[in-house]
Amino acid sequence: MTTYNYRFEKVLTLREQERDETEIAYKEAIRQFEEVATELYNQIKKKEETLEQQQVRMATGFSIDDLHHYSRYIDRLEVQIDQTQKEVIKSRSKMSWYESQLLEKNIEVKKFEKMKEIGKQQYDAEMELVEANRIDELSTIKFRSKEDRW
Template sequence: MSYQYRFERILTLKEKEKDEVNEQYKGAISKFEQVAEKLYEFLKKKEELEVHQADKLQNGLSVQDIRHHQQFITNLEKTISYYQDLVIQARNRMNWYEEKLVDMNVEVKKYEKIKEKDLIIFQRNMKENENKQLDEVSVVQYMNREIR
C-alpha cells in the first residue's frame, strides 16, 4: 500500500498559484525598476540643466534664453511629477504582490506541514499493522507448535 496525500490536488493548485503570483511579483519589480530608472534619468537631467543654467547666468544670458530654460525646467518638473506618481503606483503594486506572495507561501507551507504530519501518521499506522500481522503470525506458529 503506497502513501497518497488526500490534499495533493489542492497542494499542487496552491503551488501553481504561488508560482503565478511569484511571476507577477517579478514583473512588478521589473516595472518598478524601469519607472524608477526613468525618474532618475529625468531628475539627473534637471540637475544638469540647472547647473548648466547657473553657469550660463554667471557668464551672461539673454532674457529669452532664461525664459526658454525656465519653460524647459517647468516641463521637466511636470514630467518628474508624473514619473513620481508612476513610481508610487509601481511600488504599491510591487508591495501588494509581495504581500500576496507571502500569503501564498504561508498557505503552501500549511499544506506541506499537513502532508508531513499525515505521512508520519500513515507510516505509524503501517508499522502498527505490520506489527499486528507479525504478532498474528507468531501466535499461529506458536499454536501450531502446541498442537504437535
C-alpha cells in the same frame, strides 16, 4: 504495503501553482518599479544638470530668450518628474500588494505541506502498527502450529 496518498494533493498542487504565478507577477512588479524609479532618477539628474548649465550660462551672460527656453524646459521636466513620481508610487504599491499576496500564498502552501507531513507520519505509524500486528499474528500462528504437533 500501500503507499501514502495525501487527500489534498490536488489542492496543494493548485496552491503551489498559484504561488508560482504570484511570484512571477511579483518579480515583474519589481522589474517595473525599478524601471520607473530609474527613469525618475534620470529625470531628476537631467533637471539638476540643466539648472547647473543655466547657472553657468547666467554667470557668463546669455539672452532673455535663452533664459525663457531654460525656464520652459525646466518646467516641462518638473511636470515629467511629477508624473513619474506618481508612477513610482503606483508601481511601489503594486509591488507591495504582490509581495503580500506572495507571502499569503507561501503561508497557505506551507500549511498544506505541514498537513501532508503530519498525515504521512500518522500513516507510517499506522503501517508500523499493522505490520507489528501482522508479525504477531504470524508468530502466534507459527507457535500454535508447533504446539499442535506435540
